[in-house]
Amino acid sequence: MTLAGASATAPDLLRLVAVPVFAWTAVRDVKTRRISSAVWIPLALLGAVALVWEGWLARQAGSLAWTYDFLLPAAIGLGFVVPIAYLFWWFGGFGGADAKALLVVALLFPTFPRYTVGSWTVPLTSTPIETFSFTILTNAVLVGLAIPIALAIRNAAAGRIAPVMFVGWPVRWDRTAETHGALLSTPTGLSRGGLDLDALRMYLRWRGLTLAALRADPDRYRDPATLPAEPNPPTDGAVAVGPNVRGVDEPDARSDGGADLDSTAAAAVGRDTDADVATSEADRTIDDPWGADAFLDDIDGTAYGTTPDELREGLEVLAAQEMVWISPGTPFLVPVFVGLVIALVYGDLLVSALL
Known part of the structure; x- marks a missing residue:
């Protein structure tokens, strides 16, 4: 004025x-x-x-x-x-x-x-x-x-024609660990909304696990028996906080049948590892793949509204695909x-x- x-x-x-x-x-x-x-x-x-x-x-x-x-x-x-x-x-x-x-x-x-x-x-x-x-x-x-x-023009110029070209772009799987936004790739194709990448980082830090380790042995980490006995602080999922990898392969990995595991998985952890006693991975029924329910039940809050199914689908994608579509959201x-x-x-x- x-x-x-x-x-x-x-x-x-x-x-x-x-x-x-x-x-x-x-x-x-x-x-x-x-x-x-x-x-x-x-x-x-x-x-x-x-x-x-x-x-x-x-x-x-x-x-x-x-x-x-x-x-x-x-x-x-x-x-x-x-x-x-x-x-x-x-x-x-x-x-x-x-x-x-x-x-x-x-x-x-x-x-x-x-x-x-x-x-x-x-x-x-x-x-x-x-x-x-x-x-x-x-x-x-x-x-x-x-x-x-602008996103659509960028994607079209690079020959990336997809239904989500207006809201995101493809990146290598390892970029998701240092990127904000949402995962648009699903096991069945592409979606306009998916796993929040901050929630992904919260999950990995909670488990004391890196994304590279998860990709190296996805069958193992799908089993909630591999959840740590004492989960790490999940933080808020910010990129600036580095992953805490304590507890993944240490002796204190969860084996006590805690409340975050279902009874079947908890019992499986405590069994002897001899071949004549252990049930094969192929025959074991996993009620909580990746420990998604256990993670969301254990943390404070909702991990940015993430559901167990969204977390599982996102982990399946990141465990298998080399390139994934992400949306950076709108800062x-x-x-x-x-x-x-x-x-x-x-x-x-x-x-x-x-x-």
Whole structure:
């Protein structure tokens, strides 16, 4: 908002401090998909200070500036963007960091700023009701919609034509251990939703197992008798945390018939290994292949909504296939940051396209 002919108000200049922070969160969202809640607290405080400061300046400028230049756009931003962020988070459309980012955006950017850079004044365009946070949101949505198109073009140029070419790409099996997203390959083909790769890392760390070891002897690790007696902390599945391989081949591998094993598997662990006593692998019935039920029962939470069947299917794929399709998902803080930059420089993409 520009008052009394000024090129930029002090609150608008103060808000520019948030731009490099949003850039940092976008980079971190791509690399780790984890943003600490502590990042948003100072930004929210900054937004509250700038909001009160701008409101005071608008009040000093007169009733028209107070009502139409500040109160109306700020009310629309806080009354529209905030509920949208909350509802999308509630229904699972946004992660917690995405929702918090939009809440901060609504508080930080209630009105259109004006900045003079040489002979240029940005943003270059405006809207009928200058609610800047709504402009950032619509820009972010448009940028997010462009991502599937870019993926499809990339896959088509490489000759990778598949039903999921708009949402993912193929990678070698070993790349899944260091990639965020979801596994789209299934034992029967391709799916638009599959095993969350963070849940895969949680499972491997819980077992103290590497993906390479699992592929080297899948028949062995399908048997829940090979689960460790004392599972490792599963962590939250972030790539930054290295796998803990303790316990896979150590003497304390689960053999005590604990509650996480069914009675058949537990009894099998405790038997002698002589050929005349042990039941062959081919004849043994495994009620919990890969120990998927045991894993999900043991950990706190739901491993990002992963079901035992999804985990088993994902492990079957990764145990056998060299190339698998994955979807990186949408690290939404990237479109938010890009939408913010576009809004600061150009303005509202949606309004410009419609008018």
